Amino acid sequence: MYAKVIVDVPARQTNRAFDYIVPESLRDWIAVGSRVGVPFGPRVVQGFVVELQPDTDQNKEKLKPIAHALDLTPPLTPELVKLGRWISRTYLCHEVTALQAMIPGALKAKYERHVRVTEPAEEGAVSFLLPRQQEILQYVKERDSVELESLMEKFGGDGPLIRQLIEEGRLSEVQLIKDRMSTKKALTVFPPDDLERLDGWIRELSARAAKQKEVLEHLRLHPEPVKLTDLLAKLNISASTVKGLADRGWLRLEEVEVMRDPYGSRTFKPTDPLPLTAEQEKVFSRIQGAVVGREKRVFLLHGVTGSGKTEVYLQSIQSCLDMGREAIVLVPEISLTPQMVERFKGRFGERVAVLHSRLSHGERYDEWRKIMRKQVQVVIGARSAIFAPFTSIGLIIIDEEHETTYKQEESPKYHAREVAAARASYHGAAVVLGSATPSLESMYRTTPEAMDDPSEDRAAYELLSMPSRVEGRPLPAVQIVDMREELKQGNRSMFSRGLYKAIEDRLHKKEQVVLLLNRRGYATFVMCRTCGYVAECPHCDISLTYHQSSHTIRCHYCGYAERELSTCPECESSHIRHFGTGTQRVEEELGKLFPGIRVIRMDVDTTTEKGSHEKWLTLFKNRQADVLLGTQMVAKGLDFPHVTLVGALAADSVLNLPDFRAAERTFQLLTQVAGRAGRHELPGEVFVQTYTPEHYSILTAARHDYTAFMRKEMMLRKFHHYPPFHRLILITLTHEQVPLLLRSGEVLANRLREIGNDRNRSGGELEVLGPVASPISRIKDRYRFQCMIKYRGEADIAALVQQAASVLDETVKQQKLTVSIDVDPQLLM
Numbered sequence: 001m002y003a004k005v006i007v008d009v010p011a012r013q014t015n016r017a018f019d020y021i022v023p024e025s026l027r028d029w030i031a032v033g034s035r036v037g038v039p040f041g042p043r044v045v046q047g048f049v050v051e052l053q054p055d056t057d058q059n060k061e062k063l064k065p066i067a068h069a070l071d072l073t074p075p076l077t078p079e080l081v082k083l084g085r086w087i088s089r090t091y092l093c094h095e096v097t098a099l100q101a102m103i104p105g106a107l108k109a110k111y112e113r114h115v116r117v118t119e120p121a122e123e124g125a126v127s128f129l130l131p132r133q134q135e136i137l138q139y140v141k142e143r144d145s146v147e148l149e150s151l152m153e154k155f156g157g158d159g160p161l162i163r164q165l166i167e168e169g170r171l172s173e174v175q176l177i178k179d180r181m182s183t184k185k186a187l188t189v190f191p192p193d194d195l196e197r198l199d200g201w202i203r204e205l206s207a208r209a210a211k212q213k214e215v216l217e218h219l220r221l222h223p224e225p226v227k228l229t230d231l232l233a234k235l236n237i238s239a240s241t242v243k244g245l246a247d248r249g250w251l252r253l254e255e256v257e258v259m260r261d262p263y264g265s266r267t268f269k270p271t272d273p274l275p276l277t278a279e280q281e282k283v284f285s286r287i288q289g290a291v292v293g294r295e296k297r298v299f300l301l302h303g304v305t306g307s308g309k310t311e312v313y314l315q316s317i318q319s320c321l322d323m324g325r326e327a328i329v330l331v332p333e334i335s336l337t338p339q340m341v342e343r344f345k346g347r348f349g350e351r352v353a354v355l356h357s358r359l360s361h362g363e364r365y366d367e368w369r370k371i372m373r374k375q376v377q378v379v380i381g382a383r384s385a386i387f388a389p390f391t392s393i394g395l396i397i398i399d400e401e402h403e404t405t406y407k408q409e410e411s412p413k414y415h416a417r418e419v420a421a422a423r424a425s426y427h428g429a430a431v432v433l434g435s436a437t438p439s440l441e442s443m444y445r446t447t448p449e450a451m452d453d454p455s456e457d458r459a460a461y462e463l464l465s466m467p468s469r470v471e472g473r474p475l476p477a478v479q480i481v482d483m484r485e486e487l488k489q490g491n492r493s494m495f496s497r498g499l500y501k502a503i504e505d506r507l508h509k510k511e512q513v514v515l516l517l518n519r520r521g522y523a524t525f526v527m528c529r530t531c532g533y534v535a536e537c538p539h540c541d542i543s544l545t546y547h548q549s550s551h552t553i554r555c556h557y558c559g560y561a562e563r564e565l566s567t568c569p570e571c572e573s574s575h576i577r578h579f580g581t582g583t584q585r586v587e588e589e590l591g592k593l594f595p596g597i598r599v600i601r602m603d604v605d606t607t608t609e610k611g612s613h614e615k616w617l618t619l620f621k622n623r624q625a626d627v628l629l630g631t632q633m634v635a636k637g638l639d640f641p642h643v644t645l646v647g648a649l650a651a652d653s654v655l656n657l658p659d660f661r662a663a664e665r666t667f668q669l670l671t672q673v674a675g676r677a678g679r680h681e682l683p684g685e686v687f688v689q690t691y692t693p694e695h696y697s698i699l700t701a702a703r704h705d706y707t708a709f710m711r712k713e714m715m716l717r718k719f720h721h722y723p724p725f726h727r728l729i730l731i732t733l734t735h736e737q738v739p740l741l742l743r744s745g746e747v748l749a750n751r752l753r754e755i756g757n758d759r760n761r762s763g764g765e766l767e768v769l770g771p772v773a774s775p776i777s778r779i780k781d782r783y784r785f786q787c788m789i790k791y792r793g794e795a796d797i798a799a800l801v802q803q804a805a806s807v808l809d810e811t812v813k814q815q816k817l818t819v820s821i822d823v824d825p826q827l828l829m
Helices: 078-088 095-101 131-142 148-154 160-166 193-204 207-221 230-235 237-245 278-292 309-322 334-351 359-371 385-386 414-427 440-444 448-452 484-490 497-509 583-593 611-623 662-674 696-704 706-719 738-761 797-815
Strands: 004-006 018-021 035-040 043-051 109-117 171-179 184-190 252-258 297-303 326-330 353-357 378-381 393-399 430-435 462-466 477-482 513-518 526-529 545-547 552-556 560-565 578-579 599-602 627-632 643-648 685-690 727-733 766-779 782-791 818-823
Touching: 004 035, 004 095, 004 193, 004 278, 018 035, 018 385, 035 706, 043 078, 043 095, 043 171, 078 797, 109 131, 131 148, 131 160, 131 171, 148 160, 160 171, 184 230, 193 207, 207 230, 207 237, 207 738, 230 237, 237 252, 237 359, 278 297, 278 309, 278 393, 278 430, 278 462, 297 309, 297 440, 309 334, 309 393, 309 430, 326 385, 334 353, 334 378, 334 611, 353 359, 378 385, 385 414, 393 414, 414 430, 440 706, 477 484, 477 497, 497 513, 497 643, 497 685, 513 662, 526 545, 526 685, 578 662, 583 599, 599 611, 599 685, 643 662, 662 685, 662 696, 662 706, 685 696, 696 706, 706 766, 727 738, 727 766, 727 797, 738 782, 738 797, 782 797, 797 818
Parallel strands: 297 430, 297 462, 326 378, 326 393, 353 378, 393 430, 477 685, 513 627, 513 643, 599 627, 643 685
Antiparallel strands: 004 018, 004 043, 035 043, 109 171, 184 252, 526 578, 545 552, 552 560, 727 782, 727 818, 766 782
């Protein structure tokens, strides 16, 4: 038997399968999707088996055998192996990078250098060694193999003696592949097999052994295995008490594997399905029909905020589980997860696994293993949960489908929406993309124009609508506040007069407020009022942000930080001030204006600790705070009955970014945050503070008018050849020297234009823009240039772009130029 193996060496030359012999001893252990250790050059590396075959067209004499299998059960299913190849070709990444993205971090290979004793060819050869060298050899021999670093630690000053043993061939160096994480084990107390003997043993113990008697009494009443730590805590005894009983053979102590459960300490109140409204029923019936009929269908569910999309999701999943199939639910950000987890665990209990980045490596690994062992049928998580190793998927739900976080920014630069469609096609499953503000790319794919477009090579979507809130509750009234007028009236505060009065009113009524400001920190930049100097990061072309709590100025790209400035470094003036407003400053201002106000601030700075999202949201839910203030993480998915006021403090902050999606992001953010108000019995009110009140994205968001926004934005996109009418590929080049970047950019752009001219002559449409400096032209001391390709649908363009980029292979190798290709980019910064 022969195996085709993708090796863990991400390079252009090795981005293909290599043939290996499967030794007789490993035939029962190796399948498609297995991780194996294979000899590659002078070392052993990890690889993934992507094909097994009885013969090979390679020279059999030169083929090497697989060294060992790394798993008892393959971590990848044959479908995921196939998906890895599709991701590699679609998003132009190494196949091994795509496969690595599908397994938990705990299984990422860790290479360790070990040494083993090489038996001497002649008898008595050891006698020529120094006593210390003989001691080293004996130490390694007793342990079979020893990690080189720990050997150096053990024999501190004997590095030269160890090196001599390796050079003389008495010690051989081997590379072992280890997982980064092992299973968790706990000492467990097992009662005796013959419980009837317990009474006799209890009588046999003397009065001084009262604690041991207590242990045996407990095991007689509760004759099931119990973790030692739990038993010690419950009976308030020491480990020696239990060990004494184990030494007498009256109970057993054994290491038992335990699953790390991130929600083990939580209890979730079971919930029953709610009655559906006519709108919900219509949508649910269509999704249920597709699941039951195994239709390969993608639905775009456009439902206003508060229309009850989550209940439709829950009932659709139930019908999927009733068929014995599995479901994946993606949520865009970690802030959505606590509430979502509560709803899903409440409905489906132990059948739910949770996968997201705030879990520890061990917790993620154990949740993933529950999926592998078929102990769960529903997975809820962020982007990478799309790779859950299910084998019978019936439904994939992507909530808030418009979110940019579904696009991975590092290689493999996949979009979860497209991966979901690919997996659904394989399994005959339905995909539901839900949003109050669908992305224009998704909405376009529901239109007759997209269906008739010969260059649109991706499947059409079916549109489902829920235009009303549950129980006919009204959408909140939105007031646009022109901050220029506020300034003219002498109001220099960050709160307009209307918003100030509304906050005061809510505090009086004991209702709650959500405030959105999409900037963290205290002030967005630090400037000298004498000479105009602005504090910038020395490693990135970006201004530093002032953080008052730590009295530092920080770069939000590379993490560089320095103490706050008291004088200007350029002119030594003391007139150095903080400009702009961040969440820290708003929090301080609220405390000054409303003494005694209770504020919870949620941004990247306050939510770094594990469980912090859940902690803050639980406090707010329990009405232990009056105001929830935060960046865009407070804008989506949250549902609190006492929130009746929402304020967007700088509604146009996203509008000024150099990105063609800026208007769409502004509309989405304002619509989403407005949707947090008045979701239950109490009516809601929203204040949108802006310096550009006449902008169509702000006007349409205030009217909750998605259709009007879409018409206007689609017209502009079509005119300027942007998605969804054209597709984009962004190529970013980075290097420490600008001249080399410029030369490389020109070489690449010329090669791309040659391809473009060939395409255009044969009736295609391809336009090459650049090279130009990226909007953020330097990050971490590396300069950045970019080329943009606009084209109409043809599927093979990506491969041609990759071929064109190969003209820079030598520069990449010799000059350490980095070339990054992003197909369908979401961020152009």
